[in-house]
Amino acid sequence: MLESSHQPSQFRVLCRVFWLRVVDLEVLSPDNDAQKLLGHLAALLAGVSVLFSAPILLIGGPMAEPDLWTFEHCFFATTLTVVGVLAVLSWDSVLPDRRDLLVLGPLPVRISTVFAAKLSALVGVLCFSVVALNFLTGLIWPFLFSAPGSGIVGALRSIVAYWVTSTAGAVFIFCSVLFLQGAAALVLPRQLFLRASSLLQVMAFTMLFAGYLLEPSLESIPALTNISNQRLLDWLPSYWFLGFFQQLNGTMRPAFAPLAERAWMALAIAFISAVILLLLAWVLKLRRTVEQPDIVPGRRESGRLLRFGAAVPTSVVQFCVRSLIRSGQHRLLYAFYLSIGLAIALLYAGVPQARADSLSSSGNLPTPYLVASLMILCFAVLGLRIIIAIPVSLRANWIFQLTQIDAVGAYLNAARRVLLVLAVIPIWFAVSAVMLCYVPSWRTAVHLIALGLVGAILADVAILSLRKLPFTCSYLPGQAKLHFLFWGGILVGLPVINEAALLEHRLLATTVGSVELLALLSSLAILIRWFNGDWRQDSRTIIFQEEEPHDVLALKLNS
Amino acid sequence: MSTTLELREVSKSYSGISAVDKASFTARAGEVTGYLGANGSGKSTTMKMITGLLDGDSGEILFDGIQLGRDPVAWRKRIGYVPEEPHLYTHLSGLEYLIMVAQLRSIPQQRSSEIIDGLLRLLGLHSDRHVAISAYSKGMRQKVLLAAALLHNPDLILLDEPFSGLDVGSSLVLRSLIQELAGRGKVVLFSSHELETVERICSHVVILHRGCIVADDSIEHLRTLMSLSSLEAIFSQLTVEQDTAAISRQIADLIHA
Numbered sequence: 001m002l003e004s005s006h007q008p009s010q011f012r013v014l015c016r017v018f019w020l021r022v023v024d025l026e027v028l029s030p031d032n033d034a035q036k037l038l039g040h041l042a043a044l045l046a047g048v049s050v051l052f053s054a055p056i057l058l059i060g061g062p063m064a065e066p067d068l069w070t071f072e073h074c075f076f077a078t079t080l081t082v083v084g085v086l087a088v089l090s091w092d093s094v095l096p097d098r099r100d101l102l103v104l105g106p107l108p109v110r111i112s113t114v115f116a117a118k119l120s121a122l123v124g125v126l127c128f129s130v131v132a133l134n135f136l137t138g139l140i141w142p143f144l145f146s147a148p149g150s151g152i153v154g155a156l157r158s159i160v161a162y163w164v165t166s167t168a169g170a171v172f173i174f175c176s177v178l179f180l181q182g183a184a185a186l187v188l189p190r191q192l193f194l195r196a197s198s199l200l201q202v203m204a205f206t207m208l209f210a211g212y213l214l215e216p217s218l219e220s221i222p223a224l225t226n227i228s229n230q231r232l233l234d235w236l237p238s239y240w241f242l243g244f245f246q247q248l249n250g251t252m253r254p255a256f257a258p259l260a261e262r263a264w265m266a267l268a269i270a271f272i273s274a275v276i277l278l279l280l281a282w283v284l285k286l287r288r289t290v291e292q293p294d295i296v297p298g299r300r301e302s303g304r305l306l307r308f309g310a311a312v313p314t315s316v317v318q319f320c321v322r323s324l325i326r327s328g329q330h331r332l333l334y335a336f337y338l339s340i341g342l343a344i345a346l347l348y349a350g351v352p353q354a355r356a357d358s359l360s361s362s363g364n365l366p367t368p369y370l371v372a373s374l375m376i377l378c379f380a381v382l383g384l385r386i387i388i389a390i391p392v393s394l395r396a397n398w399i400f401q402l403t404q405i406d407a408v409g410a411y412l413n414a415a416r417r418v419l420l421v422l423a424v425i426p427i428w429f430a431v432s433a434v435m436l437c438y439v440p441s442w443r444t445a446v447h448l449i450a451l452g453l454v455g456a457i458l459a460d461v462a463i464l465s466l467r468k469l470p471f472t473c474s475y476l477p478g479q480a481k482l483h484f485l486f487w488g489g490i491l492v493g494l495p496v497i498n499e500a501a502l503l504e505h506r507l508l509a510t511t512v513g514s515v516e517l518l519a520l521l522s523s524l525a526i527l528i529r530w531f532n533g534d535w536r537q538d539s540r541t542i543i544f545q546e547e548e549p550h551d552v553l554a555l556k557l558n559s
Numbered sequence: 560m561s562t563t564l565e566l567r568e569v570s571k572s573y574s575g576i577s578a579v580d581k582a583s584f585t586a587r588a589g590e591v592t593g594y595l596g597a598n599g600s601g602k603s604t605t606m607k608m609i610t611g612l613l614d615g616d617s618g619e620i621l622f623d624g625i626q627l628g629r630d631p632v633a634w635r636k637r638i639g640y641v642p643e644e645p646h647l648y649t650h651l652s653g654l655e656y657l658i659m660v661a662q663l664r665s666i667p668q669q670r671s672s673e674i675i676d677g678l679l680r681l682l683g684l685h686s687d688r689h690v691a692i693s694a695y696s697k698g699m700r701q702k703v704l705l706a707a708a709l710l711h712n713p714d715l716i717l718l719d720e721p722f723s724g725l726d727v728g729s730s731l732v733l734r735s736l737i738q739e740l741a742g743r744g745k746v747v748l749f750s751s752h753e754l755e756t757v758e759r760i761c762s763h764v765v766i767l768h769r770g771c772i773v774a775d776d777s778i779e780h781l782r783t784l785m786s787l788s789s790l791e792a793i794f795s796q797l798t799v800e801q802d803t804a805a806i807s808r809q810i811a812d813l814i815h816a
Contacts, residue, residue: 310665311662311663311665311668312662312663312665314662315658315659315662315663318655318659318662319648319651319659322650322651322655323648323650326650326691327650392648392650393647393648393649393650395644395646396647396648396649398612398642398646399647399648399659399660399707400663401612402610402611402612402635402640403635403660403663403664404635404663405635405636405663405664406665
């Protein structure tokens with residue numbers, strides 16, 4: 001009796017807790033401020049909506065049908081991608097969580113209440129993101145999308161159709177990600193699932209970003225009806241939901257009918273299978289989740305792990321490798337940044353010029369391949385630089401502070417090795433394997449040497465201003481500037497990388513040019529290594545506890 | 560001259576609130592100095608200032624006559640510290656954590672392997688050495704901290720509530736270990752709420768009340784001076800301001816209401 005009377009309030013309390021935690025707060029918000037995070041997210045999505053509404057304000061008048069389809073497709077593709085990214089970011093949040101079960105287990109709360117609260121929180125986030133992303137586009141554009149001559153009734157129908165389609169698309173992509181998680185959680189043992197999650201997340205992010213960036217423009221009747229495009233359309237959900245919208249809007253041409261049909265089917269299949277797998281995962285995996293923590297260390301002799309030089313660098317690098325491998329938050333963020341790089345790299349490598357050039361007999365490497373390999377390397381280093389600034393356990397950092405008995409340079413050099421070991425070297429090997437398979441030539445070998453040198457330079461550049469140990473950094477709210485660093489890096493970096501690749505392409509054309517390229521990069525690498533050397537680092541101190549700027553402290557606001 | 564840890568008028572305040580106020584005392588090699596006080600009296604703050612984790616506002620801390628801050632690296636090499644809260648990197652196993660600490664302290668690999676293996680066996684953690692610390696009990700975490708603090712054979716051992724979470728057997732081992740370490744010439748500063756244990760192993764106690772030192776003497780001398788039979792009675796007289804019986808009665812009344 002007591003329990004049932006408490007059910008609604010329990011549900012509300014839990015729902016609120018899970019809602020604020022769906023997108024793991026620490027993943028996106030270093031200062032752990034839930035309201036601020038949601039505010040940022042809403043502002044970001046609403047900004048996209050305002051941006052998308054600009055054309056209608058500029059063009060104003062009616063548009064040709066194919067142009068309208070292009071806009072419709074763009075909006076639905078964006079909704080699908082954004083919701084998909086949120087779904088991957090909130091990975092594991094709907095599955096049974098050890099922390100929740102340990103905390104809530106002793107309390108008189110039914111598991112079904114926990115499950116319902118988690119699911120409701122997810123649905124809440126889903127609705128929140130769809131509304132924020134479409135709040136302006138979903139009110140303005142449907143007036144243009146409505147059937148000609150249908151008047152206000154047609155416009156209202158169009159608004160409803162737009163929102164239903166956006167929501168259906170969001171549900172489809174969300175359920176698809178849930179299905180992926182649920183299937184992996186059910187099939188794989190818990191530890192393997194946790195380890196495989198990173199890989200699945202990278203794959204999911206890459207598919208979403210690459211799908212969004214690489215999707216061909218097929219918003220015309222000839223393109224939609226062309227037989228050679230049918231196989232492609234079978235794999236592009238954004239086009240299915242374009243058909244879905246046309247059907248609900250009452251403006252459907254016959255070419256859209258198969259797409260609409262596919263959208264309905266996909267929605268039903270994704271929804272039903274996600275619900276079934278989710279329920280099964282809750283029922284079958286509950287006990288194992290409680291019993292097993294996050295990824296646990298292996299049973300091998302830890303002391304026999306790879307060494308990375310002297311004792312201190314070895315200790316720092318091994319600590320960082322373990323932190324990245326075992327911390328879900330860091331893995332997820334690294335996967336996020338890597339997959340953006342991978343998607344852009346695929347975008348470059350997939351351009352027709354690259355395919356044509358790779359098949360030509362000139363023997364030179366196509367510029368897009370050069371851009372793609374540089375791009376993925378830069379994203380890996382930049383992403384990791386951001387990740388290492390997020391602490392794995394702030395309160396445990398005292399041990400590094402108390403045991404700092406070596407010169408500061410040793411610790412900062414260890415940070416450089418972390419970037420080499422976790423970003424440059426794995427990416428270099430992966431790129432080498434792919435490039436040597438596709439374009440095996442001496443120029444590829446020269447490019448790979450150049451890429452290695454660029455990686456070394458990037459690792460040094462990344463620690464130029466670093467005064468903290470990776471994964472042990474403390475921070476002040478609002479001082480991290482991590483996201484600015486990333487987006488600023490992209491804005492500045494993309495054209496620079498493009499130009500650098502063009503220069504490299506020219507130099508690789510001749511033997512002398514190739515030698516010049518390697519000499520230039522080697523000199524740069526040596527120069528920055530010298531600049532970043534012990535002589536400079538030893539004059540610095542490592543920061544363990546960030547303090548407010550002196551002028552703020554001087555105000556003595558707390559005293 | 561024997562090794563000593565000396566605090567001279569050390570003060571620390573947080574946001575204008577005094578945590579430690581002009582604390583002065585000396586801990587000598589060969590004896591266990593008990594550092595006592597109620598919650599929030601400033602014990603842990605003092606410990607952290609001695610380790611260098613916190614900067615004091617004023618005063619001097621000297622070990623072997625050398626001031627803290629003159630050579631922080633040499634200072635850190637000589638200190639072993641068990642903090643009040645078992646804050647560890649819980650994603651590492653016990654073994655991985657200890658190896659990391661040994662590497663950070665630049666202990667040669669062969670030597671560190673021997674010590675770590677021995678400590679894990681003696682502290683009863685060997686069978687769980689590959690298990691993540693996140694799965695350790697509080698007592699196990701405390702043992703990891705203790706092992707990490709002793710790995711490099713420090714001269715100054717700071718133990719902040721070291722018995723917290725330990726089972727009876729482990730507590731007895733630790734009790735003997737503290738005495739053994741002091742007997743081997745280490746300076747041991749030890750804080751605890753277990754007054755019975757303090758009474759058994761400490762030759763000298765420093766009692767802190769609201770950041771100020773209210774007693775600094777041998778237990779025997781304090782007993783005589785205050786005409787009280789036990790350390791608990793001395794401690795109560797010096798620091799406990801509440802009517803404990805009345806408070807307990809009020810709590811019981813409150814939950815019964």
